[in-house]
Amino acid sequence: MSDTNKKNVKLRSAEWFGTQDKNGFMYRSWMKNQGIPDHEFQGKPIIGICNTWSELTPCNAHFRKLAEHVKRGIIEAGGWPVEFPVFSNGESNLRPTAMLTRNLASMDVEESIRGNPMDAVVLLVGCDKTTPALLMGAASVDVPTIVVTGGPMLNGKLKGKDIGSGTAVWQLHEEVKAGTLSMHEFMAAEAGHSRSAGTCNTMGTASTMACMAEALGTSLPHNAAIPAVDARRYVLAHMSGMRIVEMVWEDLRLSKVLTREAFENAIRVNAAIGGSTNAVIHLKAIAGRIGVELELEDWTRVGRGTPTLVDLLPSGRFLMEEFFYAGGLPGVLRRMGEGGLLPHKDALTVNGQSIWANVVDAPIYDDEVIRPLSNPLIQDGAICVLRGNLAPRGAVLKPSAATPALMQHRGRAVVFENFEHYKSRINDPELAVDANSVLVMKNCGPKGYPGMAEVGNMGLPPKLLAAGVKDMVRISDARMSGTAYGTVVLHVAPEAAAGGPLGAVQDGDWIELDCAGGRLNLDIPEAELAARLAAREQAGGNAMKGGYQRLYVDHVLQADEGCDFDFLVGSRGSAVPRHSH
Known part of the structure; x- marks a missing residue:
């Protein structure tokens, strides 16, 4: 970037540090107590490093070191780094569920970026909810943004x-x-089980969202799969630090990357990698923040017919180490592009190149891990969107984790009113259940749990496991971990706690699942369903009477809308009133 072009770019941070008056004096003076010399405030981009480091988030516990490499890159490229913490919602320890605080973290991120003197931001993400939360918050501000993921742990x-x-x-x-x-x-x-720094090494939600960040164009190539402890992870962090400075001079804001085309690419990629059902909710929430219309039907319209090419647990055999060594996401994107499965090859990415230019020559080293189109793991791995009188606003199922024979199924319901009821009942040797039954769990959705916990992949009754049963159809308004597997219908909307038909299901009701036809039906007369719902008291969930949980239950949208808060949808921009001291 020439100095002439740089002079045409007005740095946002100059509103704090660029004036020779009382305010400029005070802003610079306070920052100088950290030992920052005066010349660092003279026309250099100030780059925020949004860090979700926490010892309570084991997946992200190595981020202090990662941040140092980002800083090196920023300084080398002529910027100045300022690292700041935000709420770190770790999947493994946080109760009742990290999904409850995804929106809280996004609020933290949004207000931290908008209210502080930074021209751009690097998002340090890893554990499941940190990736969508930080992208949601950054999208609502819309400054130049690049994602650096912590990487998966070793096998x-x-x-x-x-x-x-x-x-x-x-x-x-x-x-x-x-x-x-x-x-x-x-x-x-x-x-x-977990023998190095990093996120889960399966294609769980963490790896899925890392792939989504790369497929959306918000990270440099190979960001998704480099193992956390591989030196190349730190090289990528350094290069991302360098690149974000150039993005400031190019005014390459997040809204120029997060386009409708980028989301359609990501939907296809999720099918190709056997990605988590959680991506449906998170992509919808991110799209809502940046102003892109994304609906459940898009997962069918865009994704249907996309083969799963990545042979990775829980759908396949291998782990993220093998995926990276085989060529990583660039290899998958190349395979997709050559087979006509990458709908928008010209979608812009944060390195300034199109997504196709980034991967057109990407090497693929192992056809077992990244399969050719002629030998997919699953012929159609697109998320199956279901509708019917049991899910008027939709539900989802992950075909690559399901048993093919169960994807068209009719069985009698065995009903659990909530997760506690499930735990108290599932081990009962007298439970009236057989392999053909459909396990149904209510009141585990956004409002009902609250937070929509990952309890949808209900463990099977021990007496059936002992008899050799490996899978059953399971239906709930909950989510499931991306690391889980089974023929599991999730995200039923509206949820039971919001008056959805799921709340009316009773033991013995016949339920029909038809993935190919996109149908999920409760086989009772319409009048009886209406009468049951009218007689049913709304559960209302288990939220606290006050505090954040009350805010969550009062304002959370349903699963088909991304579970964001109604008042957070949309991008509010980076402008902030100037404060005079």
Whole structure:
């Protein structure tokens, strides 16, 4: 960028640091107590580093080191870095669910960026909700933004074999309940389950959203898959720091990247990687903040017919290490583009190039991990959107994690009124359930839990596990972890706690699931359904009477709308009234 062009760009930070008056004096003076020399305030872009580091968020616990490499890149490119913390909603420890605080974190991010002297921001993300939360907050401000992910952890190990973080827990626990694995062996697996810094190494929500950030064009190529402890992760952080400074001079704001075309690319990519159902909610929320119309139908219209090419747990066999070594997301994008499956090759990315220019020559080293179109893992891996009298506003199912024979199914409901009821009832040897039954759980949606916890992949009744049953149809208004698997219908909208038809289901009702036809129906007369709903008291959820949970329940939108707060939808821009001291 020439000095002439730079002179034409008005730095946002100059509103704080660029005046020779009382206000400029005070802003610069206070910052100088950190040992910052005067020349750093003279026409240099001030780059915020939005850090979700926390020892309570193990996936992001290495971000202090990651931030230092970003800073090196910013300084090398002629900017000045300012690191700041935001709420870190870690999936593994936070109760009742990290989804409850995704919107809270996004508010923290939005107000931190808008209210402070920064010209652009680097988002340090990793654990499931930190990626959408930070992108949502940044989208509502719309300054130049680049995403740097912390990366997946190394492969887990058990008895000399690889195991996937997250997914292995579900599998091993089911084996314990079935009586095929001892508790001693189960506990022994814990030590090798999470053996390095980083996020889950399966295609769970963390890896999915890292891939979504890259597919949307908000990160540099290969950001999604480089292992957390690989030196190349720190090189990428350094290069991202350099690039964000150039983005300031180019005025490459987030709204120029997060276009309708970018979201349609991401929908296709989610199918190709066997991505998490959580991406449906998060992409809708991000799109809502930047002003892009995105509907559940788009997942069918755009995604339908996209094969799953990545053979990765929980859908396939391998883990994120192998995915990176095989070529990572650029390899997938190249395969898609060559097969006519990348709808918008000219979509702009944060490095200033189109997404196709970034990957047209991307190497693919392993056809087992990143499969050719002629040999997909699943012929159609698009998220299955379901509608019917049980889900008037929609529900979703992940085909790549489901049992094909169950994707068209009719069975009698076994109903749990809430998660506590499920836990108290599922182990009962007298429970009237068989392999053909449909497990139904209510009141676990956005308002009902509250926060829409990842409890939708209900564990099967032990008596059926012991008989060799591996999967059953399960339906709820909850979410499930991206690391989980099974024929699980999720995000039923409206949820039971908001008066949705799910709340009217009773034991013994016939339910029909037809993924190919996109239907989810409760087989009772319309008049009876209406009468049941009229007689039903609204559950209202388990929220606190006051505090943030009350705010959440009062303002959260339904799953088909992205579970954002009604008052947060839209981009409010970066302008802020000047404060005179």
